[in-house]
Amino acid sequence: MPIQIQLKGANETFNFLNRLPRELNKEITKAGELFMKKVQKSAKLRAPRATGFLASQINVKKQGRRIVLSTGNVPYAYFQEFGFTPHVIPIQYLEMHYGSPGARGVRIPGRDISGYAWVSRNKPFIMPALKANLAKLSALLSKRTKNAINKARR
Amino acid sequence: MVTINKSEITQDIWKNFFDILHNNVSDVTATDNSVHSVQFYASAFPDKAADSKSSYPIVLIESPNLSWEDFTFTKKWVNGSITLDIFSTKAEVTDKMIDDIINLVETARDSLRDLGLMNINLDSTDKDEFFRGQIKVHVKSATFTFRYIFIKTQTY
Numbered sequence: 001m002p003i004q005i006q007l008k009g010a011n012e013t014f015n016f017l018n019r020l021p022r023e024l025n026k027e028i029t030k031a032g033e034l035f036m037k038k039v040q041k042s043a044k045l046r047a048p049r050a051t052g053f054l055a056s057q058i059n060v061k062k063q064g065r066r067i068v069l070s071t072g073n074v075p076y077a078y079f080q081e082f083g084f085t086p087h088v089i090p091i092q093y094l095e096m097h098y099g100s101p102g103a104r105g106v107r108i109p110g111r112d113i114s115g116y117a118w119v120s121r122n123k124p125f126i127m128p129a130l131k132a133n134l135a136k137l138s139a140l141l142s143k144r145t146k147n148a149i150n151k152a153r154r
Numbered sequence: 155m156v157t158i159n160k161s162e163i164t165q166d167i168w169k170n171f172f173d174i175l176h177n178n179v180s181d182v183t184a185t186d187n188s189v190h191s192v193q194f195y196a197s198a199f200p201d202k203a204a205d206s207k208s209s210y211p212i213v214l215i216e217s218p219n220l221s222w223e224d225f226t227f228t229k230k231w232v233n234g235s236i237t238l239d240i241f242s243t244k245a246e247v248t249d250k251m252i253d254d255i256i257n258l259v260e261t262a263r264d265s266l267r268d269l270g271l272m273n274i275n276l277d278s279t280d281k282d283e284f285f286r287g288q289i290k291v292h293v294k295s296a297t298f299t300f301r302y303i304f305i306k307t308q309t310y
Contacts, residue, residue, distance in 0.1 A: 038280075042282055042284070044199065045199060045282070045284045045291075045293070046284045046285075049205075049286075052200075128284075132282055136280070
């Protein structure tokens with residue numbers, strides 16, 4: 001007695017499998033962008049604010065396929081994040097910074113220095129922001145993967 | 155509230171959410187009977203102020219994110235999302251306020267539909283906390299998604 005096996009929905013399955021990688025790629029890229037935006041937002045909130053310049057310069061850029069969190073052209077961002085040896089600075093440096101936060105400090109002749117300020121503490125802002133958001137990454141990825149599967153099904 | 159136009163869609167959507175919140179969210183009473191009044195509404199966290207407890211709660215209505223998708227031969231969907239944030243020095247206050255906000259947006263769905271926004275959904279809520287000087291600031295965010303339809307310009 002001959003046995004006949006009929007496979008239904010093969011075309012749909014092939015189409016689904018064809019579309020899935022493309023949709024996954026799109027959704028995972030979006031998830032990456034969203035994640036970086038969340039880290040950016042957290043980092044801006046955590047950044048030390050005297051003039052608000054550092055916080056205003058934290059941004060997310062696309063460099064080809066990479067998404068990069070940048071602190072722009074802020075010379076002291078690295079030291080706020082990674083620390084420095086406690087030291088004294090001329091008070092005029094602080095005044096200069098408050099006057100034009102983005103500009104680099106200019107050497108002040110010894111005779112013009114009116115006093116010194118003790119600089120001892122840094123305030124990391126990127127790593128804490130990253131840590132706070134890493135816990136949300138898996139949920140974000142699974143949501144985007146589900147979206148990709150649903151889109152590939154259509 | 156303003157009718158949403160394609161040419162000013164970002165501003166119009168922001169304005170509508172601002173109006174909903176500004177006209178309806180003001181005070182929250184915590185369990186210790188302290189009353190917390192919203193200090194100000196903004197579209198971005200202030201760069202300088204807000205270093206004292208009296209500067210909070212703050213309500214932030216972020217600028218909406220938009221993307222297009224083909225709908226019909228003559229129309230396009232706008233898929234968008236908007237995030238509303240509460241900053242407060244008391245976690246309980248952020249929770250109460252975010253509940254108020256979610257409920258407000260839910261009950262305003264009908265009037266927003268009349269203005270052109272449809273399929274409004276709560277996409278996610280999020281929480282965070284950070285230090286500003288000596289004070290701990292609690293943040294609670296609610297992200298809403300929505301859709302809008304416009305007639306597209308025909309090209310070859």
